[in-house]
Amino acid sequence: MKQVRIGLIGSGYIGRAHAVAYAQAPVVFALQGRLVKAALAEASPELAARRARELGFLRAAADWRELVADPDIDVVDICSPNFLHHEMALAAIRHGKHVYAEKPLALNAADAREMAEAARRAGVKTLVGFNYMKNPAASLAKEIIAGGEIGEVIHFYGAHNEDYLADPRTPADWHCFKRTAGLGALGDLAAHIVNMAHYLVGEIAGVCGDMQTVIPQRPARSGSDELVRVENEDQAHAMVRFANGARGVLETSRVACGRKMGLTYVVTGSKGALSFTQERMAELKLYRQDDPANRQGFRTLLLGPQHPDYAAFCAGAGHGIGFNDQKTVEVRDLIDGIAAELPLWPDFAEGWKVSRVLDAIVLSHQASRWVAVDEIG
Amino acid sequence: MKQVRIGLIGSGYIGRAHAVAYAQAPVVFALQGRLVKAALAEASPELAARRARELGFLRAAADWRELVADPDIDVVDICSPNFLHHEMALAAIRHGKHVYAEKPLALNAADAREMAEAARRAGVKTLVGFNYMKNPAASLAKEIIAGGEIGEVIHFYGAHNEDYLADPRTPADWHCFKRTAGLGALGDLAAHIVNMAHYLVGEIAGVCGDMQTVIPQRPARSGSDELVRVENEDQAHAMVRFANGARGVLETSRVACGRKMGLTYVVTGSKGALSFTQERMAELKLYRQDDPANRQGFRTLLLGPQHPDYAAFCAGAGHGIGFNDQKTVEVRDLIDGIAAELPLWPDFAEGWKVSRVLDAIVLSHQASRWVAVDEIG
Amino acid sequence: MKQVRIGLIGSGYIGRAHAVAYAQAPVVFALQGRLVKAALAEASPELAARRARELGFLRAAADWRELVADPDIDVVDICSPNFLHHEMALAAIRHGKHVYAEKPLALNAADAREMAEAARRAGVKTLVGFNYMKNPAASLAKEIIAGGEIGEVIHFYGAHNEDYLADPRTPADWHCFKRTAGLGALGDLAAHIVNMAHYLVGEIAGVCGDMQTVIPQRPARSGSDELVRVENEDQAHAMVRFANGARGVLETSRVACGRKMGLTYVVTGSKGALSFTQERMAELKLYRQDDPANRQGFRTLLLGPQHPDYAAFCAGAGHGIGFNDQKTVEVRDLIDGIAAELPLWPDFAEGWKVSRVLDAIVLSHQASRWVAVDEIG
């Protein structure tokens, strides 16, 4: 069996989730390749050594540059802060590595495009960590839409709202600055819902958006009186037009009190509708217009082994899946895609397309007009 | 006790709801005036006679022109199709009547303005039937916001989606034509959510909208092969900016499969949030950021006698209120407002302001740009 | 059209609800008789006069004895405290009146039986105010069960929990004493769920119950230091066996923090299930085993005009019905039953059957064994 040797860069919030998925995937799924947790790079060799031990990687790399050049690595997995994705991915591609990178793919569409084109030219495989579309509930939604069960999609409402910066006393961290994060809520959160819109409905052709920094200054450090300027948006929304004629609305916020994991979508079709919220990630609501008039209603589908990918986690319906299980599906796709040479999606091209939509929203806001996504390079 | 003599024009869907409210209000509330169901006008004297008998009115008018001129009528209640509101209201005002009219107030903002100004000059009282803001849940939301419990409002999401025209086999009726209905979903449904936004957040200063006729042709009659053109929008949405700086999104549709009474709002404040859907009209969800971090969560407030207006209907909390109960609160406001000379709201001025927002959305769609509500006369 | 002249005894909490229903019913429904709010009796002639005026009754009776003897009354409507139902109903029956009485019908099954037999012998019509089974949602549940859509009923879970006495500082009122209330939560609340079980599943043959006074002493008056003994149960539950073989569980409490209107049922059948809670009184959840395996789920049916009785209140689906609307359906049944000589249900015989089940639960608790409902007289 072909081995797939992973080199992980970064072991914070999301890097740990990758490590959990690497541990779980070979037990849960009958992978088509042999997953090897080969090496881990961190901000310092010491930290790398500690985390490699904790997370079960075979060795620590001195730094990320060593890792991307390591001939015994097949896939470079980039879980570093956003602003480093571009440089690291290009380096990895230069060394002929497949690249698995977290979202947002880059700080802007131009960088993302460069990365997607480099990967295409190099013939390496890529995958972006839009894990919410790996939720079996999303696959089920896709299956329902693709099968025509709700007819032609006429409207998409999508939101990704959270409240991690709702408290004005929360200090400014890397999310708040253009240099480190690029966009604010759009890049951190809306990237997911744009990808979901692409997955479920199709490509977005035009946008018209608005955005706002609600809390323009924050403490420099926890408890500090010193205030620093927040450089990117706390909340944004946009009207969108899909290439296939469907219309929609997108919303995002990082200051939306009470929304903890508010990735939500409502897909309205000519014959039915779907409704989902990630806070109840194991259920999907389906309405079918062809039910008898006095028996119509949204039905709550609890995920079970009769739905995509679920059975690998549990043989019992309704028993529940969690955040890391989505990453585990993603890792399954990665390993199988590389070992068995299957197509991978969402790839860097999709990461670029998502970035274009986000950049188009920003331009639309600045220019106070509709923007065709094609206007963004 | 001063009597308030009602003359009702129209006894269809919404006219009947008014009649139920007139029957209920004097028993439920200790009204400050004596409500008299004086006269009823309909499309024909025969129909008027029958409906007056059925709905408990003292006499039938020959037609609406006789009714508005009747010296024994204090209030003209207009429940006719939209396109007649303007003419009827102006006639009633000329005769010095107070006017209670259904929404949308008129086919467009210009007409609505004329009505509002006529009423102001004549010194008569007016009320528009935006009954959803009379729901005790809305009054409770207002109380919570006004008391600062969720801080400063930073975002408003509002929708009014239904599916009464979702089936393409449903024939075109008066809702579908400009001459009879004016706007489509915007006028019929979004009028409510715009009024709610005004009530809960404040005036809307600017909008940027999009709209679409999803099903451009419909059968002329039930089962007919003849198709006629639908002249107004099936779905629309808009980004809005409030005068006080809050931002928001509005959505409306009459083809949204599965949404039966989808008036929904989420008000996000700097210290909390509110969430409501009319399909569960007797509950309001409240999130408070100042709850302890490990005990935070949206709490479901079931309406009860400790909330505004509810106790009049039932002494038991959570026992439930219904659609007609909202109209009964509205009628209470009407009778008390006239008998005790209290201010009435939403009055024709508000009806005009709602129309301006709707017309601004249409203009914005046509011109593909943001429109200041002030641009509309 | 035959007139049906009502004499109402009592105008407190539930008497007012009757008055609202009397006001609403003739407007909402095309009644088969002419409803006349003829007379009202109260604890004093003065109170009766005031309430008659407020609630729209033609005259006040000196006392209930005068009212039940009044030849110009067709129906005596008993909304007095529980302990008076027996004497009043027997007197009304002696005068040949039809009787509409609130639940619980009597303080015990023996009294209820006497009332039911007296009514049968006198040939008068009777109706007991179990209004929750008049909810269109309950009628819809009945329709679904009767049509075999969920197969044969195998299990019934029913609860009626509230929290009106959850606070130990709430003083003892008439609910707490045997002389005035008879049973506690069983009589006040569980009577409803027993009636619902009869309606939806069938007669209960045997019970095994447990009950408890959770707060054995309460202040004699609000704020008082004097404590008095609570004489009846705060909470109770029972296992039941239906005559048709189905099994079930009943629960009731008046000290169940957070349950405001916790009448809840889950009916499990061999091919599906229904789930309902009165706190969301306008929706019923239906699960059908014959949906495709990957599309199964409880569907939320929002009440609408395609369901029983709803259209009378509103032509729009999902627009909502309230507590008093149930009473209005009940009054429709009353008037039509008397005017058109249709059968009425739940009648006094059903009131007696409910009392037998409750008394059987008490006996079962005292004797620590299963009790056949037939053991109760």
Added chain:
Amino acid sequence: MKQVRIGLIGSGYIGRAHAVAYAQAPVVFALQGRLVKAALAEASPELAARRARELGFLRAAADWRELVADPDIDVVDICSPNFLHHEMALAAIRHGKHVYAEKPLALNAADAREMAEAARRAGVKTLVGFNYMKNPAASLAKEIIAGGEIGEVIHFYGAHNEDYLADPRTPADWHCFKRTAGLGALGDLAAHIVNMAHYLVGEIAGVCGDMQTVIPQRPARSGSDELVRVENEDQAHAMVRFANGARGVLETSRVACGRKMGLTYVVTGSKGALSFTQERMAELKLYRQDDPANRQGFRTLLLGPQHPDYAAFCAGAGHGIGFNDQKTVEVRDLIDGIAAELPLWPDFAEGWKVSRVLDAIVLSHQASRWVAVDEIG
């Protein structure tokens, strides 16, 4: 760091879940011992070899007898069918192994007691796989109750309903026979809710129960015309009395259409209440009587890093945990308990206590009377 070498017997439904937890635990938690997946036994050496490879165990045992005797094993993990637990556990204990066994611990209380006493005498540690009480939501419920936030517990409603045998065409499998499964729904499902009642409220002193085999015969094999007798109960319920005075109701069913993972509890206290259903495993509803009267309501606590154990899985609140994550917490307890000599719970003594309650329900049903749990040996 002390190593903890696991020998797993059985790799079906639940054995696989253990394997996932073994893979995940060392990455998710900072375990206090080094977990070694040492050996795996199955029905045949060939199957054992295959599964060891798939699930990442170092070696395959020839059979379970070899595994329990293996000096290089510290913990025997029993995931075999119920009827084998007793013999295997006693053998493992004889060899001085710690034992981690799935529920129900044994086919009856007598066997469970023998196992618990053998373990106590041998001084080995034991753990029973009641994984639902390892859900952070259950730990949060325990924290809330123990902290007095809902006052004194006065009532517990607990259910574990599923529908895996709801279809009468589903063939009889090992669950249906006394020899292989012992009890039916009581052993397979209610064991969990009894354990949860013990955890959240305290020991159960007395029970009175009812049970029924709803579908008495089933096909011998899928599609077969041959019918065989089902020997144990499809549904059961019981009234319970806790040693501390609280009362309660338990329900269980394996034929409850629509309930996929219907482990549900409602804990009512003198000052508040908790409500939970495993189908929404990452949320707990809390009602507090001391909230202001007009702001009371069940609040939905979404699990997050501020709650017990959650942070190990994800740093983001509301991001969700799944079925296997509960097992991972269980494995964390196992490894830490053994490596750091911490107490383990639920241990075999608890497994025995649960079995006693279940056997008491059966006896109560047979004898038609209340049974003190102490009557069961």
